[in-house]
Amino acid sequence: MKRKRVRQKKQHPGERIKNFDEVVIGYTEKDAVEEARRCLQCRDAGCRKGCPVEIDIPGFIKFIKEREFGLALETIKKNNYLPAVCGRVCPQEVQCEGRCILKKKQEPISIGGLERFVADYMLKRMPGQNPPIVPQVSRTGKKAAVIGSGPAGLTVAASLSELGHSVTVFEALHEPGGVLVYGIPEFRLPKKIIKKEVEYIKSLGVDIKVDVVIGKTLFIKDLFDMGFDAVFIATGAGLPKFLGIPGENLNQIYSGNEFLFRINFMKAYMFPEYDTPVNVGERVFVIGGGNVAVDCARCARRMGARVTVLYRRGRDEMPARSEEIRHAVEEGIEFRYLVSPVGFVDDGNGNVEAVKCIKMQLNDPDRTGRRRPVPVEGSEFVIEADTVIIAIGQSPNLLVSVATPDLEVSGDGVIKVDGDGRTSMKGVFAAGDITTGTATVIKAMGAGKIAARAMHEYIERKGNGRKEIAGRNRT
């Protein structure tokens, strides 16, 4: 007997392109239980191996089946502090769900959907019923500093706090959350969800200081002088890449980051109620094929534009989450594959008027197995545009490494770490996008967990060493 996957409720495409509310509404209790029933409770479960933090997936699904949602959440939280986030944004098709045994015969279990259901269900059920605020004084008397409040930073902060250390997070922007608040749009991940998750982490005793740019306001050395025993760097990969082609600095050409930062973080979609403006126009082209490109396209669509994504490879090579590509297509966004821009045309007033493109073809797979796109000679064409958004990737944030010469980085600014997140500097650890380049939320958190363990060990050992010395001095 084959049972079909129970679908999560969604806003209708015609409706949702008129608002920034969440697209996926999620499971009802009944639907969640029904979907959970499909799970075979495999013993050596593949799904679990597909999850970068190895959540006990059969375990939490079993609790859902039994309607023990609290226990389901507890099971998840053992490995993941941000289930409401991951259930929404993990690329499940290549992680947990990609390894679900049911994938071959029917459809994989909607693990992300169920994870999200449990998290949302409990968030709704427990308003104000947060765990008791742990007093700021740490139980171990040790202090840790965390730089950056994205998923990696928040995970480490929560872990170290639970281990009894006093943790302070320093964030350059005015709100904690990293890409989760300034990048991923409201209609995929509502801000109030992140707020709640951040509140939870604060309730563990973590202190978050915004407006502090490490490398400018304070240096790593200052943190040690202030008495922090160890420092964790999770500053992410937020620097926009540009194409380096003629006309790129014309008005109305945005980086994906700037476009999302304006619309999403500064709420330009509510201008002039909110002060930050954004110019969208009627005809928008987005260049790129990752999550950033698709998010920009869908934001522009919601601002009333006709939107086309230009990608230099094919659909199968697109790194964006497949569910979101599907959503974007439903929303009327056009995708043109195997095209690459070569220049931009000025309208005479310094605004972009058109994009010059060239067609591409994929050559045979190289040694890495990836097919490289090459231009087709003589295939240039021009398309008219009001706005162009360049979303071809980000590179690591540099402020910390530039200000910290002792910190070893590779050529593109990636901080070098060992398997446990130790950097070249004593007492300084790092994880997340700053050590890998743009990856995923759950990978940043997974690496954060490992680094937190190594940091804890370091702090403990350091403390013991000190005691010894102090002891010797006394005798």
Place this chain on the structure above:
Amino acid sequence: MYEISDNKQLAPGYNLLKINAPLVAARIEPGQFVVLRIDERGERIPMTVCDYDREEGIISMVVHAVGKTTKRLSILKPGEKILNVAGPLGVPSAIKKYGHVAGVCRQGTAAALYPIMRAMKEEGNRVTVVIGAKSRREIIFEEEMRAFCDRVIIKTDDGSAGSRGYAVHGLTELLKEDRADLVMAIGPTTMMKTASKIAIAHGAKVLVSLGAIMLDGTGMCGACRVTVGRKTRFACVQGPEFDGSLVDFDELKRRQRMYLKAEKISLQAFEREKETETQKTDR
């Protein structure tokens, strides 16, 4: 939250604002700026810090009220608070021994030039400052500059103070009789473009501070990109000061106009709001 400790009008449209921001005050150097936001709905805007008291934890800035955010800043009262102040941002001015440093500014930008010239003097340079303004009323920071400058030249559009003409005319006159090793120009983009040409013509090195539109101020968006020596630079992290002989000023001017329409809408909405408020309190 960051408390306003003082707000004083220096000239029509120009206010000296002092804000309690101890972490910034502890680290800020001449040539650096902060990005601030008044409240939840506010824009993040860059402001140069023109003076600081490290002990008191206070930073000062001169706000030129040109749009909604700067107008709102100008009417803040001591004791009121703004939501965010992040900094110091940008690369500090390269304070070195050059010999003779000539500063050029117009009206409110005298404030941004002030800490740089003061540091240049302390470094052992001879310093001359040319201040340009519409009329006598718009000149600010003249006394402060005179306190340490070897020479201060005033230029007004209408001749009501100093001699008639623009700051750049003053610069030409100065360089004709007194060679400078470095020209430091801070002001409207057109003025900095002209000042750069004059400096180059007189064989002086020239630095300018670019007022690119900014958003995060930490290198994460590229809104502030400028072309310097044919290369794209981010003004917030690689500037705001650049070699004036290499800057594409026309591109910058064009980019500064990107949001004119939206800025007008924002300002009009704000003024309507203010009007209804005054009507309410009048009644």
